[in-house]
Amino acid sequence: MVFLNHGSFGSCPCWVLEQQRAIADRLEREPIRFIVEDLEAMLDRARTKLARFVNADPRGVVFVTNATAGVNAVVRSLAFRPGDELLTSNHEYNACNNALRFAAERSGAKVVSVDLPFPVPSVDAVANAILGAVTPRTRLALISHVTSPTGLVLPVERLVAELNRRGVESLVDGAHAPGMFPLDIRSINPTYYTGNCHKWLCSPKGAGFLYVREDRRADVRPCVISHGANSPRTDRSRYWLEFDYAGTTDFSAWLSVPLAIEYMDSLHPRGWTGVFEHNRSLALRGRELLCRELGAEPGAPAEMIGALASVETPARPASAPVPATRYHDPLQDRLIARRVQAPLYPFSGPRPGSPALPDRPRRLLRIACQMYNSIEQIAFLARVVKEELATERAGA
Numbered sequence: 001m002v003f004l005n006h007g008s009f010g011s012c013p014c015w016v017l018e019q020q021r022a023i024a025d026r027l028e029r030e031p032i033r034f035i036v037e038d039l040e041a042m043l044d045r046a047r048t049k050l051a052r053f054v055n056a057d058p059r060g061v062v063f064v065t066n067a068t069a070g071v072n073a074v075v076r077s078l079a080f081r082p083g084d085e086l087l088t089s090n091h092e093y094n095a096c097n098n099a100l101r102f103a104a105e106r107s108g109a110k111v112v113s114v115d116l117p118f119p120v121p122s123v124d125a126v127a128n129a130i131l132g133a134v135t136p137r138t139r140l141a142l143i144s145h146v147t148s149p150t151g152l153v154l155p156v157e158r159l160v161a162e163l164n165r166r167g168v169e170s171l172v173d174g175a176h177a178p179g180m181f182p183l184d185i186r187s188i189n190p191t192y193y194t195g196n197c198h199k200w201l202c203s204p205k206g207a208g209f210l211y212v213r214e215d216r217r218a219d220v221r222p223c224v225i226s227h228g229a230n231s232p233r234t235d236r237s238r239y240w241l242e243f244d245y246a247g248t249t250d251f252s253a254w255l256s257v258p259l260a261i262e263y264m265d266s267l268h269p270r271g272w273t274g275v276f277e278h279n280r281s282l283a284l285r286g287r288e289l290l291c292r293e294l295g296a297e298p299g300a301p302a303e304m305i306g307a308l309a310s311v312e313t314p315a316r317p318a319s320a321p322v323p324a325t326r327y328h329d330p331l332q333d334r335l336i337a338r339r340v341q342a343p344l345y346p347f348s349g350p351r352p353g354s355p356a357l358p359d360r361p362r363r364l365l366r367i368a369c370q371m372y373n374s375i376e377q378i379a380f381l382a383r384v385v386k387e388e389l390a391t392e393r394a395g396a
Contacts, residue, residue, distance in 0.1 A: 002377045004342040007151075007176060007308050007368030010199040012260070019259045020204050023252040035248070040236075042255050043244055049258035050209060054178055054195070056185035060211045062243035063254040067175035069223065070194025070210035071096045071142070073243075074171050075103045077220045082108030084139040087168075089114040089130065090349045091147040096173050100142060109139070117352045118312075118364070120300040123155050131162055140169045145195075146176035149345040151283075151308030151366055152300050153181070160190045169216075176200060178209075179264065180306045181276050185211055192216070198253075200279075200307065200370070203260035206253035212239070222246050267371050275371060279307035282369040286378035287311060290365065293382040299364075310366040313344070314389060329363060334388045340381050342367055 003011070012020075027034045043063065051058035064070045076099075080086070086100045090113055097111070104111045114133045120126055130143070141163055145156050160170045169191040177183050179200030185193050193211040197203035212220045217239040221229075228241030268274030284302060287309035291298055296311040316329065325333050329344045346361035365385065367378060 002340040002380055004340070004367045004369075004373060004377060004381055006370040006373070007148075007199060007366070008343060009205065010196075010202055011370070011372075012198070012202055012204050013263050016202065016256055016260050016263050017204065020252045020256040023255050024250060027250070027252065035245075035251075039251060040244065043251070046255050046258050049261060050197070053201075053261055054183045054185050054209075054211075055187070056193070056211045057214070059237065060214060060217060060239075062210050062212075062240060063257075064194070064208045064210050064222075064243070065206050066198070066208040067173055067194045067196045068093070068095045068099070070192075070208060071171065071173060072099045073210060073222055074192045074194070074212075074220055075099045075140075076223060078103070078140065078169075080104065080107035080109040080139060083137055084109040085112045085135060085137045086110070087112050087114070087130070087133055087138050087141040089116050089144075091116050091118075091150050091152065092142060092144050093148045093173060093175065096142060112138075115350055117350045118150050118299055118310075118347060118362075119297055119352065120150075120152060120304065121352060122301060123158075123304060126152075126304075127155050127158055127162075130159060134163070134166060134168060138166075138168050140171055142171045142173060144176075145172050145174040146180060146306055146308060148175065149310065149347055149364055149366070150299060151306070151310045151368075152304045153306045154304075156190070157188045160188050164189065175208075176306070176308065179272075179275075180279070180308075182272075189213070192220070197257045197260065201257065201260050202264055202370075203257045204253040206250070207257050210243070264371075278371060279369045280305065282373060282375065282378075283307050283309045283367065285375055286367050286369060289375065289378055290367070290382055293386060294365075307369045308366060309369075310345070310364040313363045313365050313385065314393075315362060317393060317395075331363070331385075331388060331392065334391075335381075335384060338384050338388075340384050342381050 047061050048058050051061045088097055100111050114129050146153050156172050163170045171192040172190045174193055174195035178195045191213050197207040198205045222243050224246040226246045231241050265271045290311045299310050328346050332344050343366050345364045347364050348361045
């Protein structure tokens with residue numbers, strides 16, 4: 001399989017999985033000692049390593065299973081009122097927008113979604129559109145650090161600074177950010193930041209984190225309330241006590257995060273800096289190749305590209321049958337049948353200067369570039385897509 005979809009679920013290196021297995025075996029050999037006596041110190045070491053990697057105050061960092069869980073923990077901890085506005089965009093991850101809608105339905109608040117175009121003409125266009133939707137009623141702004149369907153790196157530091165100035169809380173969905181480029185949460189200074197470790201850090205599945213700024217930590221609770229809620233202990237914050245242990249589970253994915261950080265650092269002579277540069281360079285080269293072969297235009301300035309890139313493919317012909325599929329588009333099945341994995345996303349957002357087609361959403365083809373990928377794989381993808389599009393047009 002030519003795998004150009006690392007961005008969806010990552011892929012954990014065999015060596016890291018072996019170390020995770022050793023941690024899980026240790027848990028099973030003597031679970032009482034592991035959970036009661038050893039776990040807290042092990043979590044603290046893993047938390048400190050991760051906090052150093054993303055440059056965050058470790059006191060504000062807790063592990064969660066994934067970024068969606070982090071978004072839910074924040075949104076479901078906050079008390080919204082009728083008339084409050086929850087700001088998001090059409091480039092945000094569907095699962096996280098669903099969490100906003102759920103909270104709004106329960107409280108009478110309103111979700112306001114900004115229609116960002118694609119292609120995006122400039123960083124300023126994105127910043128102005130999002131900030132232009134902020135009103136005195138805006139309570140929370142959910143912002144992707146890297147958008148999932150369109151693969152754009154948004155100017156979160158600039159956006160958060162202005163939101164802070166206006167007294168609006170920010171929740172940064174950093175699902176793709178850790179391990180895609182240098183991350184500096186202290187500099188961004190969001191109210192809340194959540195990210196995945198299983199994507200670009202290449203940890204095992206089930207490892208993500210949530211950071212909460214000091215002034216809001218007492219208000220954010222995990223979605224599962226457990227023993228920490230009424231713990232008499234004073235040696236640890238309730239924030240840690242509640243999130244670190246929400247019942248019996250397999251903690252090995254969280255404890256393997258430092259191992260994944262170390263392993264990925266070993267893959268390039270210049271460590272993580274080299275990994276960042278390699279993946280971004282390949283994404284830009286791959287985007288250029290796809291645009292040339294598919295007759296598409298770049299979706300954004302190069303400064304907004306990390307290790308993901310999306311290009312538009314021709315819309316599905318109106319007469320084309322739509323067979324049942326587990327994917328967004330039957331074209332996805334045909335790519336997989338030809339042993340290439342790259343996602344196609346329906347996108348109903350506007351194109352600058354022209355309206356969207358509601359009956360036929362635009363199709364975005366996304367590539368994700370990790371150390372195991374090559375430009376030859378992207379060239380193969382381009383050839384297969386061109387051939388399948390020709391077949392689709394012919395009605396075969």
